Amino acid sequence: MKKQKLGDQIIDVLDDIYDPEIPVSIYELGLIYDVKISDKNDVKVIMTLTSPSCPVAESLPEEIRVAVKNIKTVKSVEVVVTFEPPWEKSMMSEEAKLELGLL
Numbered sequence: 001m002k003k004q005k006l007g008d009q010i011i012d013v014l015d016d017i018y019d020p021e022i023p024v025s026i027y028e029l030g031l032i033y034d035v036k037i038s039d040k041n042d043v044k045v046i047m048t049l050t051s052p053s054c055p056v057a058e059s060l061p062e063e064i065r066v067a068v069k070n071i072k073t074v075k076s077v078e079v080v081v082t083f084e085p086p087w088e089k090s091m092m093s094e095e096a097k098l099e100l101g102l103l
Helices: 006-014 059-069 094-099
Strands: 032-037 042-047 076-081
Touching (some): 006 032, 006 042, 006 059, 042 059
Parallel strands (some): 042 076
Antiparallel strands (some): 032 042
């Protein structure tokens, strides 16, 4: 069996985390702006929330940090929340739009 690349493993983990208000993964919603992996497997996840007043503003970044840190080869995880650019529905994947009846 071929070993999965770390970037793909991180995306798989992020795709299993769901926004509590919208029944779609945070990855498909477009809340993950970037994932950076250093040569030493330190990971930095740059993300946003659907709104600055999101009720999971405190808990969701921590849930992401713990989930990514649980990947064996990851050394450390930093989650940065940004609102630039602000999230909008156009950032959602086609799959997410279809699932929410927006297509």
